[in-house]
Amino acid sequence: MTMNTMTIREMCDAFDVTPRTLRFYEAKELLFPIREGQKRLFTKRDRARLKLILRGKRFGFSLEEIRQLLDLYHMDNGREEQLAKTYELAEKHLADMEAQKAELEVAIGELKEQMAWGAQRIEELANGKTVAA
CATH class of the missing domain: 1.10.1660.10 (Multidrug-efflux Transporter Regulator; Chain: A; Domain 2)
Structure with a gap:
């Protein structure tokens, strides 16, 4: 090199x-x-x-979005426009990521509830108790 x-x-x-x-x-x-x-x-x-x-x-940008941002850098006043466009895309992707996070948090909560229920049933079976569905 x-x-x-x-x-x-x-x-x-x-x-x-x-x-x-x-x-x-x-x-x-x-x-x-x-x-x-x-x-x-x-x-x-x-x-x-x-x-x-x-x-x-x-950050979840598509290759086409990345290309557009990189291409802006070579235009007159490109840095300002590139920064503004990057910020706009970042806002959109952040909103998408936060929505996905919220969905995951709900799914994680539901899975934990099901696992707790399963653990309780396993314990009841191990102790010889009759398990009601």
């Missing part, structure tokens, strides 16, 4: 991704490594883009 570029293996190690992931993002035109024959060299720009891609995926 030079100060400005990283090999595919170095990128995989640095970002805990597979070579297949990097090739996928390259095929989707989200990353643009320098090609030297079969060798791919990733620039500082590619590293920054990959960091944003991985963060966006973790």
Whole structure:
């Protein structure tokens, strides 16, 4: 690795991704490594883009949403527009995540109730009591 570029293996190690992931993002035109024959060299720009891609995926953004945000960066006044669009998408995804969390909390509560009921019945059976359904 030079100060400005990283090999595919170095990128995989640095970002805990597979070579297949990097090739996928390259095929989707989200990353643009320098090609030297079969060798791919990733620039500082590619590293920054990959960091944003991985963060966006973790937050539930689609690849198309991520692409749009990355593309905004290269427009005039792109940073301001990129930040505003990112904030708008983040609000939407946060609302979706909070709704999913609420649904999970209800499901967890119901499962705990069923498990408590089951544990009580198991104990009653182990003690030779008749269990009423």
